[in-house]
Amino acid sequence: MITTVASEIYRNTWAEVNLSAIGDNLRTIKKRLPASAKLMAVVKADGYGHGALETAEIAVRSGADTLGVAYLSEALKLRKQGIELPILILTPIKPQEVPIAIEYDLMVTVTAAAWFKEMRRVCMHTFYPFSLKVHVKMDTGLGRLGIREKLEWEEMLPWLRASDIIVDGVFTHFATAGGTDTGYLRTQFDRFREMIAWVASSQVHVNVFHCANSAAALRFPEMAMDMVRIGAAMYGFGPRTAAGAVKLDAALSLYSSLIQVKRLKKGGYVGYDQAYRAGRDEWVGTVPIGYADGWSQSLRHSQMIIDGHRVPVIGKIGMDQIMIRLPREYAVGTKVTLIGENGRERITCEELAANLGGAGQEISAALTTRVTRIYID
Incomplete structure (x- = not known):
């Protein structure tokens, strides 16, 4: 057993993080998914309090394809500490911060045509020979971030079709994936499939579509699509409704x-x-x-x-x-x-x-x- 201490202990209180448990949880989840589905390990909020760098490293070793963080500062910290895996910033960044995202090869979340317009204004140039990788967020009912109407998608199309923009993903987030009543979850999933039809008809190439968070991925593998986002479950937090279906170890x-x-x-x-x-x-x-x-x-x-x-x-x-x-x-x-x-x-x-x-x-x-x-x- 190898034990790493994050800093010297000068007090009587400490937390122990079992990295092996995190790795085992990720491997357990991957076995339940379709072979074609990629796995994003979400390490935002300092790895849900477990340590962002340490959990990112174990996620890489355990087969994660992508990492997810909430903010640009979190992504930059990981890059500067040597993490090379693709990273998606789940909260939109400021338009003027785009050159930083490109420099560090980070994917950004976009939610409005107005963001692109302001980004072009403040950056005053294209990124050739570099490109900006984006994931478009759709609001299917959580009511937090994202596009709700087809008109909003159509307003974004000229920006998304630019030669220096890569639409790496389109995604949504569920509001009730861990609940007993799955009615609203199904409504959101159906709504997202309608939005995917918008994308298909607009002839914008998208690498991955994703909607399943930890609870949805564990309970409904058929919602995995091209990628799942595993946050809570990798640390051992699982939906109560799926407790009998999969064993997760608290880390x-x-x-x-x-x-x-x-x-x-x-x-x-x-x-x-x-x-x-x-x-x-x-x-x-x-x-x-x-x-x-x-x-x-x-x-x-x-x-x-x-x-x-x-x-x-x-x-x-x-x-x-x-x-x-x-x-x-x-x-x-x-x-x-x-x-x-x-x-x-x-x-x-x-x-x-x-x-x-x-x-x-x-x-x-x-x-x-x-x-x-x-x-x-």
């Missing part, structure tokens, strides 16, 4: 240790605003992690694991520390599990996210750089 665990243990008398208070009052004499432990590390105050009703026992968080979560109620006295330095397994107990990101009304990846993506990542491969 991230989070640990800390007690930095102080004290005996709290009945009636004593813990935390800001007297948010917790002891109903009896209790042992209380202080854990060095807080909302500045991405551990939201909304997790104040969550639990941790110590010595194989679940223990509750008590009081309000501070910027740097959390208090937990202990079943007995423990020594300072005793390991605490926030995400992962300890004894027969296990806490997942999905369990924690239920406190926020969100998805499991919200927990991992929120972890800040104050939490050192240790990489296990």
Whole structure:
């Protein structure tokens, strides 16, 4: 086993990222897809909190064909760190940033003819002998980014037909791919096929059409088209409705240790605003992690694991520390599990996210750089 430490550990809190689990997840997903379907590994948001460079490297080794990021800055960081795989920036960049995208061989998302018009104005030249690679985003019902009407597509055609523009892809994004009711998903999929017909009739050559995110790719391989975009699933976050169909391994665990243990008398208070009052004499432990590390105050009703026992968080979560109620006295330095397994107990990101009304990846993506990542491969 090779362990890589992202930075020196000068505190009692750290995350462990199992790169092998990420690789296994990607290979498992690829086996479920049509052989002709390419796989985009989405490493935006610092690899959903797992580390963008490290997850990009394991994705390359595991057979990914393309990488996806949210912003230009994320793509540039990967390029400057030696990642050569094709990269799609999923959020439109500024028109004046196009020369940078071309210089670093990045694909960009486009959503309007007005963007092309402004891009030509600010760049004041064509890119010959270089070309700009674009993916056109279609809005089939998520209501976030993209073209909705055929007229919008037709307005883009003169720009898309330019000799220095390569239309590498056309894509959409589903709103309810992980839900039990698949009606709206099917509506979006049918709408996208209508839009593909627009493209075919306009005689614009497109290399790949893609619509399936992690949930859709796992549940409906027939929606794979030319490429799937795998984000959450590569890190072990899978749709509950597909839990029995495919086994994904959680890649991230989070640990800390007690930095102080004290005996709290009945009636004593813990935390800001007297948010917790002891109903009896209790042992209380202080854990060095807080909302500045991405551990939201909304997790104040969550639990941790110590010595194989679940223990509750008590009081309000501070910027740097959390208090937990202990079943007995423990020594300072005793390991605490926030995400992962300890004894027969296990806490997942999905369990924690239920406190926020969100998805499991919200927990991992929120972890800040104050939490050192240790990489296990």
